[in-house]
Amino acid sequence: GAVVSQHPSRVICKSGTSVKIECRSLDFQATTMFWYRQFPKQSLMLMATSNEGSKATYEQGVEKDKFLINHASLTLSTLTVTSAHPEDSSFYICSARGAGNKQYFGPGTRLTVT
Amino acid sequence: QQQVKQSPQSLIVQKGGISIINCAYENTAFDYFPWYQQFPGKGPALLIAIRPDVSEKKEGRFTISFNKSAKQFSLHIMDSQPGDSATYFCAASMAGNTGKLIFGQGTTLQVKP
Numbered sequence: 001g002a003v004v005s006q007h008p009s010r011v012i013c014k015s016g017t018s019v020k021i022e023c024r025s026l027d028f029q030a031t032t033m034f035w036y037r038q039f040p041k042q043s044l045m046l047m048a049t050s051n052e053g054s055k056a057t058y059e060q061g062v063e064k065d066k067f068l069i070n071h072a073s074l075t076l077s078t079l080t081v082t083s084a085h086p087e088d089s090s091f092y093i094c095s096a097r098g099a100g101n102k103q104y105f106g107p108g109t110r111l112t113v114t
Numbered sequence: 115q116q117q118v119k120q121s122p123q124s125l126i127v128q129k130g131g132i133s134i135i136n137c138a139y140e141n142t143a144f145d146y147f148p149w150y151q152q153f154p155g156k157g158p159a160l161l162i163a164i165r166p167d168v169s170e171k172k173e174g175r176f177t178i179s180f181n182k183s184a185k186q187f188s189l190h191i192m193d194s195q196p197g198d199s200a201t202y203f204c205a206a207s208m209a210g211n212t213g214k215l216i217f218g219q220g221t222t223l224q225v226k227p
Contacts, residue, residue, distance in 0.1 A: 006157075051212075101209065107157045
C-alpha cells in the first residue's frame with residue numbers, strides 16, 4: 001500500500017517551454033502533497049506544500065509564477081515548470097501525506113532543459 | 115531551530131557489520147522522526163519511523179534509537195549488506211504543521227562485500 005506515482009519519469013524540453021509533472025497517490029487519498037527538488041548528492045529541498053482544493057504554499061525563495069502547482073483532487077497534484085531554463089534542470093520529487101502523518105514519495109522526475 | 119543535523123556524510127562498512135547514522139535536532143516541537151532510504155535516480159522510500167514516546171523501534175535489521183533529552187536519534191543497520199548501499203536521510207516533522215518534513219543532509223552508505 002501507500003504507492004505514489006509520478007509521470008513522466010524523464011523529460012527533456014527546450015528552453016522557454018513549459019513542462020507538467022503529475023503526482024498521483026494510487027491507493028490512498030492525500031489532502032496534502034509536497035513537491036521537492038533535489039540536486040546531485042544533496043538533500044531534498046521542499047519547494048511547496050500542495051493542499052487539495054486550495055492554493056499551494058510555497059517555500060521562501062521559490063517563484064510561485066514559475067512553478068505552478070495544482071491539487072485538483074485527493075489523488076492528483078501537478079507541478080508545471082513554466083518557461084523552463086537550463087538552471088531548472090533537476091530531479092523533482094513529490095510526496096503524499098498518508099495516515100499517521102507519514103509521507104510517501106514518488107519515484108521522481110528527471111527534468112533536463114536544453 | 116528548524117534544522118536537523120545528520121552525520122556522518124559518508125560511511126563505509128564491511129558486509130555483516132553495523133551501520134550507524136546519527137541525527138540531532140533543536141526544535142522540541144518535532145514529534146515524528148522518519149528515516150528514508152534513497153537509491154540513485156529513485157525517490158526516497160520510508161524505512162522506519164519513531165515518535166518521541168518510545169526510545170527504540172526495531173523493524174527487521176533496522177533500529178531507531180531515540181534520546182529525547184539529548185534531542186538525538188540514530189539509525190542502526192544490523193548485518194549490513196551490499197544491497198543496503200544507498201543514501202539515507204533522517205527527517206523530522208511537527209504535528210499540526212501540515213506534516214512538512216525537515217530533512218537532514220543525508221549519509222551515503224557503502225557496504226563492501
